[in-house]
Amino acid sequence: MHYIFEAAFFSSVPVRNAAELGAVVSLVSAVVGVFTVIRSQSFAGHALTDVATSGGAVGAFFGINALAGFIGGAVVGAGSMELIGVQRARRRDVATGIVLGAATGISALYLYLDTTSSASTGVTQQILFGSIFSVAPSTLPEAALAGAGVLIVVATIWRPLLLSSLSYDVASARGIPTRAIGVVFMLAMSVSVGLSSLAIGSILSTALLIGPAAAALRVTRSVRAAVVVSCVLGVVATWLGILLAYDSYDWEPSSQGLPVSFFVVVVVVAMYLVSGLAVFRRRALVARGGAALRVPEAPLREPRTVA
Amino acid sequence: MLNAWEVATMVAVVAGVVGFFVVLRGSAFPAHAIPNGAFAGAAGANLIGVNPLVGLGAFSLLAALGIGTLGRRSRPDVATALALVLMLALGAAFLSQSTQYEPQIYSLLFGEILGVSTSQLLPVAVLGGVCVIMVGVLFRPLLLASVAPEIAVSKGIRLRVVDSAFLLVVACATTMTVPVVGALLIFTLMIGPPAAARSFTSRPGVAMALSVGIALLTVWCAVASGYLWNWPVGFFVGTYSAGVYGVGRLYAARHLARRRHVLHVVAAG
Amino acid sequence: MALPRDARTTPVLEVDDISVSFGARVVLDHVSFEIHPGEFTGLIGSNGVGKTTLLRVILGLQRPSSGEIRIGGVARGTGRQSVGYVPQKVLLDPDVPLRARDLVALGIDAHRYGWRRRSAEDLRRVHETLEAVDALSFADARVGDLSGGEQQRVLIAHALISRPGLLLLDEPLANLDPRSAQDIVALLHRVSTHHDVAILLSAHEMNALLPVMDRIVYVTGGRAASGTTEEVVRTDVLSALYGHHVDVLQLHGRVLVVAEPDDATDHLASHPTLRMD
Numbered sequence: 001m002h003y004i005f006e007a008a009f010f011s012s013v014p015v016r017n018a019a020e021l022g023a024v025v026s027l028v029s030a031v032v033g034v035f036t037v038i039r040s041q042s043f044a045g046h047a048l049t050d051v052a053t054s055g056g057a058v059g060a061f062f063g064i065n066a067l068a069g070f071i072g073g074a075v076v077g078a079g080s081m082e083l084i085g086v087q088r089a090r091r092r093d094v095a096t097g098i099v100l101g102a103a104t105g106i107s108a109l110y111l112y113l114d115t116t117s118s119a120s121t122g123v124t125q126q127i128l129f130g131s132i133f134s135v136a137p138s139t140l141p142e143a144a145l146a147g148a149g150v151l152i153v154v155a156t157i158w159r160p161l162l163l164s165s166l167s168y169d170v171a172s173a174r175g176i177p178t179r180a181i182g183v184v185f186m187l188a189m190s191v192s193v194g195l196s197s198l199a200i201g202s203i204l205s206t207a208l209l210i211g212p213a214a215a216a217l218r219v220t221r222s223v224r225a226a227v228v229v230s231c232v233l234g235v236v237a238t239w240l241g242i243l244l245a246y247d248s249y250d251w252e253p254s255s256q257g258l259p260v261s262f263f264v265v266v267v268v269v270a271m272y273l274v275s276g277l278a279v280f281r282r283r284a285l286v287a288r289g290g291a292a293l294r295v296p297e298a299p300l301r302e303p304r305t306v307a
Numbered sequence: 308m309l310n311a312w313e314v315a316t317m318v319a320v321v322a323g324v325v326g327f328f329v330v331l332r333g334s335a336f337p338a339h340a341i342p343n344g345a346f347a348g349a350a351g352a353n354l355i356g357v358n359p360l361v362g363l364g365a366f367s368l369l370a371a372l373g374i375g376t377l378g379r380r381s382r383p384d385v386a387t388a389l390a391l392v393l394m395l396a397l398g399a400a401f402l403s404q405s406t407q408y409e410p411q412i413y414s415l416l417f418g419e420i421l422g423v424s425t426s427q428l429l430p431v432a433v434l435g436g437v438c439v440i441m442v443g444v445l446f447r448p449l450l451l452a453s454v455a456p457e458i459a460v461s462k463g464i465r466l467r468v469v470d471s472a473f474l475l476v477v478a479c480a481t482t483m484t485v486p487v488v489g490a491l492l493i494f495t496l497m498i499g500p501p502a503a504a505r506s507f508t509s510r511p512g513v514a515m516a517l518s519v520g521i522a523l524l525t526v527w528c529a530v531a532s533g534y535l536w537n538w539p540v541g542f543f544v545g546t547y548s549a550g551v552y553g554v555g556r557l558y559a560a561r562h563l564a565r566r567r568h569v570l571h572v573v574a575a576g
Numbered sequence: 577m578a579l580p581r582d583a584r585t586t587p588v589l590e591v592d593d594i595s596v597s598f599g600a601r602v603v604l605d606h607v608s609f610e611i612h613p614g615e616f617t618g619l620i621g622s623n624g625v626g627k628t629t630l631l632r633v634i635l636g637l638q639r640p641s642s643g644e645i646r647i648g649g650v651a652r653g654t655g656r657q658s659v660g661y662v663p664q665k666v667l668l669d670p671d672v673p674l675r676a677r678d679l680v681a682l683g684i685d686a687h688r689y690g691w692r693r694r695s696a697e698d699l700r701r702v703h704e705t706l707e708a709v710d711a712l713s714f715a716d717a718r719v720g721d722l723s724g725g726e727q728q729r730v731l732i733a734h735a736l737i738s739r740p741g742l743l744l745l746d747e748p749l750a751n752l753d754p755r756s757a758q759d760i761v762a763l764l765h766r767v768s769t770h771h772d773v774a775i776l777l778s779a780h781e782m783n784a785l786l787p788v789m790d791r792i793v794y795v796t797g798g799r800a801a802s803g804t805t806e807e808v809v810r811t812d813v814l815s816a817l818y819g820h821h822v823d824v825l826q827l828h829g830r831v832l833v834v835a836e837p838d839d840a841t842d843h844l845a846s847h848p849t850l851r852m853d
Binding site: 454 | 636637659663666668671673675682685690716717721731738
Binding site for chain 1: 333339384385387399400489491543544546556
């Protein structure tokens with residue numbers, strides 16, 4: 001018999017580090033994620049996590065600081081995507097795919113060279129999935145700094161970013177430098193993604209970037225509210241995931257525990273699915289002639305290819 | 308070594324054919340997500356002692372259906388991202404439960420084309436054939452549905468059927484190619500060569516044929532390079548695909564001016 | 577001009593007492609009219625009155641709360657029926673490898689699964705249809721490279737080539753300058769006459785269509801009046817339709833429908849659809 005909140009949980013140093021780092025990362029991801037979802041850049045956001053990982057692999061090979069490698073990789077990737085194609089949605093899609101493919105190839109190379117040269121096992125797994133429990137505590141101040149930087153940038157460009165994300169053409173017409181804003185946002189996203197990929201791995205990075213934001217956008221009526229809700233959901237998901245992962249070491253049958261990433265992702269996806277119910281309810285209200293409610297999602301009336 | 312060439316050819320044909328529509332429909336994200344989901348399935352199958360190919364197939368199917376269903380109700384890119392991370396998280400969970408050898412993970416992700424055995428050739432050929440035939444059957448409705456969904460619906464084409472069928476084709480292509488080119492790289496072949504092909508022609512049939520041709524060129528060069536320099540074939544696939552795409556873009560940029568000029572001359576005359 | 581109407585001719589389209597509601601909101605209220613072979617019909621009404629919904633019901637994209645659509649006498653099912661559709665705007669990316677010629681050819685067989693080689697007859701039909709819409713000069717250009725007007729003609733050709741009995745166009749004149757609007761209307765009229773296809777197009781302004789319209793279906797507030805222009809576009813008819821007084825004025829050969837300011841249209845007794853034929 002064991003309790004959900006073991007006494008050891010709160011006093012454990014790795015857990016505290018993980019919780020603090022996780023909170024920082026999920027906060028930053030949540031804010032950036034709201035705009036990522038609005039701008040339909042989820043693919044780019046995810047691709048950058050893999051590109052960041054690739055940067056990390058290259059960095060590890062050359063002995064570069066991990067954070068610099070991850071963030072640097074993401075920034076280079078984002079820059080390449082911008083260079084290749086931005087304006088038309090389909091071209092952006094292809095550009096993201098090309099950069100992701102090239103970065104993945106580079107990952108393949110450096111992981112290969114790394115394992116043959118230094119014979120360290122588990123490097124692939126480590127780099128790909130990350131482990132929040134094994135991140136060095138010294139990363140926290142750097143991470144917090146990078147995260148704060150991202151939040152400051154977003155706060156600075158908040159209004160033009162919001163306008164150009166909701167309607168590119170209207171914003172351009174109003175004289176907002178939409179292209180430049182787009183580039184700045186991509187940079188902010190790269191730093192955020194680089195940071196989170198190192199701290200929590202690429203899977204969780206994507207999940208915490210997209211999931212809480214998408215769920216929040218479904219249940220709120222304004223972007224500001226969505227950012228707040230997204231932050232709350234992100235931090236809750238992270239802490240809940242850490243807690244469950246910690247407890248899972250006591251579970252039958254294997255007593256090996258399941259990774260944090262697994263639990264956090266499950267919680268995030270569950271949040272998103274539950275938010276879907278809220279949308280369903282709201283659509284029913286609108287149909288019954290309720291007050292005009294803003295539905296942030298794309299209208300489903302037009303036939304549209306899903307994939 | 309001959310096996311590697313044969314497999315590479317089959318993979319390139321399928322990638323070129325399926326990739327033509329992946330690029331047309333802007334399905335790059337699902338084309339990336341489905342193989343990654345499949346990877347998790349292979350890891351899981353390994354865990355419970357089942358043939359990884361079964362896990363591969365099952366999870367790529369699940370990913371395709373998940374992306375399709377979720378994507379209909381909400382933003383498709385969000386749905387794809389969440390379906391992807393869910394599968395990857397499952398994969399991570401599976402891997403944590405077993406003592407997986409590093410090389411096996413590596414080959415599932417990046418492929419092991421130089422180590423392909425003869426026994427693998429037949430399933431790859433069969434699945435590849437199925438993919439190509441399915442695309443052939445779907446070709447015209449899929450083409451119209453991809454370019455002008457509204458008009459397709461008015462002609463009685465069932466978008467849901469066509470969309471789902473296409474995702475299933477991608478799942479099938481994934482299952483066939485992941486063991487050889489790896490989960491992370493099959494989609495590069497489905498993006499770069501077809502995107503390049505469109506720069507050289509405006510005719511759909513020719514574009515698909517060119518897509519296959521360029522994919523073949525890319526893969527053959529990649530295999531040759533891997534053999535020559537002992538670096539992973541996946542690295543060459545990724546970089547050569549990007550290179551080919553770059554060439555296509557340069558050509559298109561130069562040719563575009565000429566295309567527009569012809570139009571204006573015609574309009575004025 | 578329309579063929580002489582014969583009581584025994586099956587209408588190409590019958591809109592029979594169609595109503596559409598979204599929850600409590602009534603979008604279409606017992607709308608009925610018929611279109612006969614070769615007729616040129618304008619579906620006129622400002623934005624938001626239910627024109628698009630009506631078109632979607634006719635196309636089978638929207639299920640009506642009540643009423644029935646019959647095309648060529650056959651009740652509309654979910655399969656394809658002989659209606660050509662030209663949507664208002666199709667987003668065509670210049671990267672897409674599809675020539676105008678290819679898009680038109682798809683009009684023949686896009687609905688068929690499987691691979692059937694296109695015959696010489698098919699290619700001839702493509703050529704002829706492109707000629708009918710004056711699109712031969714850019715037939716081999718990429719659809720994404722074409723201007724809005726050129727794309728529109730290609731879309732018309734695509735819809736036309738399947739030899740439908742009815743061609744449906746959604747706001748083809750929106751965003752066009754008066755001259756271009758004139759050209760398109762003339763083209764459609766020509767096509768309608770030569771290919772014996774009925775035309776139903778929606779617009780929020782009727783003046784460009786006055787010279788060619790055989791029939792007008794005037795929609796407001798979810799209700800419709802249909803008949804010839806002389807029968808429908810009159811002060812008494814339209815006032816009854818709107819539920820409040822409107823004036824129909826003729827100015828230099830153009831028609832203006834003018835309402836009094838500050839008129840609320842919600843609280844009035846529902847009027848049945850007015851049918852003039």
